[in-house]
Amino acid sequence: MTEPSPATLLDRHPGLDPDFAALLEQVRTSGAAPLSALTPAEARARVRAGGGACAPGPALATVVDDPGRGGEPPIRRYLPAHARPDLVLVWFHGGGWTVGDLDYLDPFCRLLAExxxxEVRSVDYRLAPEHPFPAAVEDAERAVRGCAGRSVIVAGDSAGGNLAAVVAQRLCRDLEIRGQLLVYPVVDHDFTRESYRTRVGLVLGVDEMEFLFRTYGPADRSDPAVSPLRAADLTGLPPAVVVAAGHDPLHDEDVAYAEALSSAGVRVQLLRFPSLVHGFLRYTAVVPAAARATEEVLAAAALMAAR
Incomplete structure (x- = not known):
């Protein structure tokens, strides 16, 4: 009698993009240690090595690293030719507040500027565990306050989306924040949601997120500066584009945040990509569906900027 074949990722996760399934299967069979088993240095090296799956961004008139002044964090400035003077987008990279750097999504920042x-300013905020919460939030606030006098869009992916959402809540009454672009952001810490229970064995899971929250080090994970979905009042926040990946444990909290913003009277565009996984912006060179989704995100961001 023939033994049944072991279930594949596509068997366990119907609707998952086949290209992503093939990549994730390669990772599974490679024997690579889980993120939670790595030191911060090892995790950062692994993330840097994965940047080649992202298609290169366009050449721009100016791309320059600024070391930061007056307590502001270092940034990378992206300036296209004939940049409008009234608007700046401040970008916070992902990486669970623990990994990532200015190169993490350099191609996407170039696309945003174009x-x-x-101007796009990508922020090299301090990382945990060397600099635990609230260091990243403090750096994010300083970076946005450094744009005073101009209209600002705050933006980021994953933990960077968390920082963008937090900054929008904390500064929208002090500065002219035109909008927020939140790409599969961390907005809560509830691991009992259905997407945490069913989107296992992919990019993120409970073990990885528990490791990242523990490394980030907040004493109270329900603090809105950690879990912006827990804020008591969301009224008056700037318009938002919220991006949710269907095969992401964060999917349900991202949808919940979009719904909470809308219920508070905030104009929201929720972009849902059912077949994609967390982190798809970094796979545009090898996953056509990720490249197409990235174009949709860029179009939504451009519309926000034009309003």
Missing amino acids: RLHC
């Missing part, structure tokens, strides 16, 4: 015709 499509929005504005």
Whole structure:
């Protein structure tokens, strides 16, 4: 009698993009240690090595690293030719507040600058565990306050989306924040949601997120500066584009945040990509569906900038 074949990722996760399934299967069979078993240095090296799966961004008139002044964190400035002077987008990279750097999504920052015709400032905020919470939030606030006098879009992916959402809540009454672009952001810490229970064995899971929250080090994970979905009042926040990946444990909290913003009277565009996984912006060179989704995100960001 023939033994049944072991279930594949596509068997366990119907609707998962086949290209992503093939990549994740390669990772599974490679014997690579889980993120939670790595030191911060090892995790950062692994993430840097994965940057080649992202298609290169366009050449721009100016791309320069600024070491930061007056207590502001270091940034990378992206300036297209004929950049509009009134608008700046401040970008916070992902990586669970623990990994990632200015190169993490350099191609996407270039695309944002080109499509929005504005300066993009990517923030090299301090990372945990060397600099635990609230260091990243403090750096994010300083970076946005450094744009005073101009209209600002705050933006980021994953933990960077968390920082963008937090900054929007904390600064929208002090500065002119035109909008927020939140790409599969961390907005809560509830691991009992259905997407945490069913989107296992992919990029993120409970073990990885528990490791990242523990490394980030907040004493109270329900603090809105950690879990912006827990904020008591979301009224008056700037318009938002919220991006949710269907095969992401964060999917349900991202949808919940979009719904909470909408219920508070905030204009929200929820972009859902059912077949994609967490982190898809970094796979545009090898996953066509990720490249197409990235174009949709850019179009939504450009529309926000034009309003």
